[in-house]
Amino acid sequence: MEFLQVLITGLGQGCLYGLIALGFVLIYKATEIVNFAQGDLLMLGAFFAVTYIGILDLPYWLGFLLTIISMAVFGYLLDMLVIRSMIGESQLSIIILTISIGFILRAVAGGIWGSDILSLETPYSGEMANIEGLVIGQEYLVVIAGTIVLSVILFLFFKFSSLGIAMQASSQNQLAAYYMGVPVKRVFSLIWAISALVAAVAGTLMAPISLVDPQMGFIGIKAFAAAVIGGFGSLPGALIGGLIIGISEQLAGTYLPTGFQEITAYLIMFLVLTLRPKGLFAQIQQKKV
Amino acid sequence: MRIIFKTSYLQDIKLLKHNGYIFWYGVLLFALLIAPAVLGEFYIGEMAFIFIYAIAGLGLMILVGFTGLPSLGHAAFMAIGAYANAYFLHKGVPFLISIFLAGLISFGVGALITVPLRRMTGIYFAIASLAFAIIVEEIIAHWKSVTGGLGGMSVDNPVIFGFELDSTWHFYFLCLAILLAVLYCTLNLIRSPSGRAFIAIRDSEISAESMGINLSIYKIKSFAISGCFTGLAGALFAHRLSFLTPDAFNFLLSIQLLMMVVVGGLGTVHGAIFGAIFVGLLPQVIAIAKDYLPPAIGQFPGLEPGLFGIIMVLFIIFEPMGLYGRWVKFKLFFDMFPLYRKATFKRQKTYLKTERVQ
Numbered sequence: 001m002e003f004l005q006v007l008i009t010g011l012g013q014g015c016l017y018g019l020i021a022l023g024f025v026l027i028y029k030a031t032e033i034v035n036f037a038q039g040d041l042l043m044l045g046a047f048f049a050v051t052y053i054g055i056l057d058l059p060y061w062l063g064f065l066l067t068i069i070s071m072a073v074f075g076y077l078l079d080m081l082v083i084r085s086m087i088g089e090s091q092l093s094i095i096i097l098t099i100s101i102g103f104i105l106r107a108v109a110g111g112i113w114g115s116d117i118l119s120l121e122t123p124y125s126g127e128m129a130n131i132e133g134l135v136i137g138q139e140y141l142v143v144i145a146g147t148i149v150l151s152v153i154l155f156l157f158f159k160f161s162s163l164g165i166a167m168q169a170s171s172q173n174q175l176a177a178y179y180m181g182v183p184v185k186r187v188f189s190l191i192w193a194i195s196a197l198v199a200a201v202a203g204t205l206m207a208p209i210s211l212v213d214p215q216m217g218f219i220g221i222k223a224f225a226a227a228v229i230g231g232f233g234s235l236p237g238a239l240i241g242g243l244i245i246g247i248s249e250q251l252a253g254t255y256l257p258t259g260f261q262e263i264t265a266y267l268i269m270f271l272v273l274t275l276r277p278k279g280l281f282a283q284i285q286q287k288k289v
Numbered sequence: 290m291r292i293i294f295k296t297s298y299l300q301d302i303k304l305l306k307h308n309g310y311i312f313w314y315g316v317l318l319f320a321l322l323i324a325p326a327v328l329g330e331f332y333i334g335e336m337a338f339i340f341i342y343a344i345a346g347l348g349l350m351i352l353v354g355f356t357g358l359p360s361l362g363h364a365a366f367m368a369i370g371a372y373a374n375a376y377f378l379h380k381g382v383p384f385l386i387s388i389f390l391a392g393l394i395s396f397g398v399g400a401l402i403t404v405p406l407r408r409m410t411g412i413y414f415a416i417a418s419l420a421f422a423i424i425v426e427e428i429i430a431h432w433k434s435v436t437g438g439l440g441g442m443s444v445d446n447p448v449i450f451g452f453e454l455d456s457t458w459h460f461y462f463l464c465l466a467i468l469l470a471v472l473y474c475t476l477n478l479i480r481s482p483s484g485r486a487f488i489a490i491r492d493s494e495i496s497a498e499s500m501g502i503n504l505s506i507y508k509i510k511s512f513a514i515s516g517c518f519t520g521l522a523g524a525l526f527a528h529r530l531s532f533l534t535p536d537a538f539n540f541l542l543s544i545q546l547l548m549m550v551v552v553g554g555l556g557t558v559h560g561a562i563f564g565a566i567f568v569g570l571l572p573q574v575i576a577i578a579k580d581y582l583p584p585a586i587g588q589f590p591g592l593e594p595g596l597f598g599i600i601m602v603l604f605i606i607f608e609p610m611g612l613y614g615r616w617v618k619f620k621l622f623f624d625m626f627p628l629y630r631k632a633t634f635k636r637q638k639t640y641l642k643t644e645r646v647q
Contacts (some may be wrong), residue, residue, distance in 0.1 A: 082602070082606075086605070089605075092357075092359045095415060096548065096551050096605055097605045103597055107595025111595070225416070225420060228413060263423065266423055278413075
C-alpha cells in the first residue's frame with residue numbers, strides 16, 4: 001500500500017518534471033537553443049496564477065486562462081525581442097544568455113512579489129481522494145490529469161494542425177521550411193509561446209503542491225536531467241524521462257538513506273548517458289563534416 | 290604602428306613578442322608588487338580575491354575557451370580543492386604539500402569524471418557537468434567525517450616553513466605567486482602541442498580527429514588540468530572564507546565562474562583576468578552605487594543578481610568577444626589610426642549553426 005502511495009506521488013512529481021522537460025525539448029528541437037530559463041518561466045507562471053486567482057480573486061478557470069495567455073505572450077515577446085538576434089551564435093553564448101534571463105526574471109519576480117512565500121488556493125486543494133484505501137492529495141491527481149490532457153492536446157496539435165506541421169518542418173530543416181513558405185521566424189516565436197504556455201500550466205499545477213517563491217525555478221535543473229534521459233529531441237521521451245525521475249526520486253526518498261533523494265535524478269542521468277550517450281529516445285544524429 | 294620582422298620560427302611562439310610587452314608587463318608586475326605598501330588593507334584583500342577568481346578563470350578558460358567544452362559545474366572543483374586543503378591542514382600536513390595535494394586531487398577527479406563525459410558535446414556536456422557539481426555538493430554535505438557536513442569546517446592559516454601567513458598582505462603575495470605560476474603554465478600549455486590540440490578540438494571535433502588527435506585523451510587532459518587549476522583556486526578560496534560550508538560552492542558559483550570567462554572574452558588568456566577583475570569589482574561598484582541611487586531602486590531586493598543578468602545579456606548580444614575583444618578593437622583603432630574600418634570585427638552571421646545532419 002505504501003509502495004503504491006509513493007508511486008502515485010512520484011507520478012505526480014514526475015509529470016511536473018516532464019512538463020518542464022517538454023518545454024526544453026520544444027524549444028531545443030525547433031531552434032537548437034537550450035532554454036535554461038525554463039524553470040524561471042514556470043516560476044513566473046506560478047506568480048501570475050497567484051496574482052490572478054489569489055490576489056485579484058478571479059474564478060479559478062478564468063485566472064488559469066489569463067495565466068497561460070499572459071505567459072504565451074511573454075514567451076513570444078521574449079523570443080522576438082531578445083533571443084531572435086542570437087540565431088546562429090555558438091551554443092555557449094546562448095546557454096549563458098538564457099541563464100542570465102533566468103537571473104533577471106528571478107530578480108524582477110522578487111522585486112514585484114517580494115521574496116515572501118505565497119501559496120495558491122484552488123477549488124481542489126486540501127482535499128483527499130480515497131480510492132480503495134489509498135489516500136492521495138487531490139493536487140497530485142489534478143497534476144496527472146492535467147499532464148495527460150496537455151500531452152494529448154500537444155500531440156493532436158503537432159499531428160494534425162497545419163501550424164503544428166509547419167513547426168515540425170522548421171525544426172527538421174529550417175532552410176527547406178523557409179523555401180516552402182513557412183514563416184520560420186514567427187514559427188520560432190510561436191514555439192517559444194507554446195513552451196512558455198506549457199511552463200505556465202506546470203507552474204499553475206505546481207503552485208498548490210509546493211509553495212510559490214522566486215527560487216522555485218531551480219526545479220528546472222532536475223527537469224534537465226529528465227530531458228537528457230529522454231534524449232533531448234523527443235517529446236514523449238521528455239515526459240517519460242520526467243516520470244522515471246519523479247518516481248525513482250520518491251522511491252529513493254522512502255527506501256534509501258537521506259541525501260539520495262536529491263541526487264537520484266543525476267545518478268540515473270549519468271547511467272543513461274554512459275550507456276546511451278544520446279539518451280533513451282535519441283532522434284538527433286551527429287553532425288557530419 | 291609597429292612592424293615585427295620575423296627572423297626565426299621560434300619567434301612565433303615567444304611569450305613576450307617585443308620590447309613593448311616587456312616594458313608594460315614589467316610596469317604591471319612592479320605595480321602589483323608595491324601595491325600592499327600603497328593601498329589600504331581592504332583593497333589588498335579585494336585584489337587577493339580577484340587573483341583567486343583569476344586562477345579559477347584560467348582553469349575554466351582552458352576547458353571552455355580553448356577546448357570548447359562548456360562546464361556548468363566548476364564550483365565542484367573549487368569545493369574539492371577547498372575541502373582537500375582544509376582537511377590536510379587539519380591533519381597537520383604542511384601548507385605547501387597540502388595545497389599541492391588539493392591540486393592533485395582536483396586533477397584526479399577531473400580526469401576520472403571525464404571518462405563518462407568524454408563522448409558528450411555541447412549541451413549534454415554542460416548538463417552532465419552541472420549534475421556532477423550537484424552530486425559533489427551532496428557528497429560534501431553528507432560526508433561528515435571529512436567535511437564536517439552542513440555544520441561546516443574551519444580552515445587553519447597557511448604556514449610556510451614555520452612562517453605563519455596571517456596578515457592580508459601575506460595572503461596577497463601567496464595568491465599573486467600562485468596566479469603567476471598558473472598563468473605561466475597556461476601560456477606554455479597553449480603554445481604546446483597539447484594546447485594546439487585543444488584548440489583544434491574546439492574548432493571542430495571531426496577535423497581534429499581526422500588529423501590524428503585522440504579526442505578522449507585530450508579531453509581528459511584538458512578537464513584534468515582545468516580541474517587542477519580550479520582546485521588550486523579553491524584551496525586559496527578556503528583561506529579567504531576561513532570557514533567552509535557546502536552551500537558556498539553551489540550552482541551560482543559555477544555560473545559566476547562561467548560568466549567570468551564569457552565577459553572577459555572566450556578563448557583568450559587575458560579574458561580570464563579581465564573577467565576576474567570585472568566579477569570581483571562588480572559587487573563593490575553596486576554597493577557604492579546603491580548609496581547614490583534613489584531608494585526605490587537602491588533598495589530593490591534582487592538588485593545585484595538582476596544587474597548581473599542584465600550586464601551579461603548586453604555583453605552576449607553586443608560584445609560577444611568580451612572585455613578583451615573591446616580592448617583589442619580599441620588598440621587596433623589607435624594602431625591603424627586613420628585607417629581603422631568599422632567592419633573589421635563584424636561578426637559573420639551564419640544562418641544557422643546546426644549540430645544536426647541536414
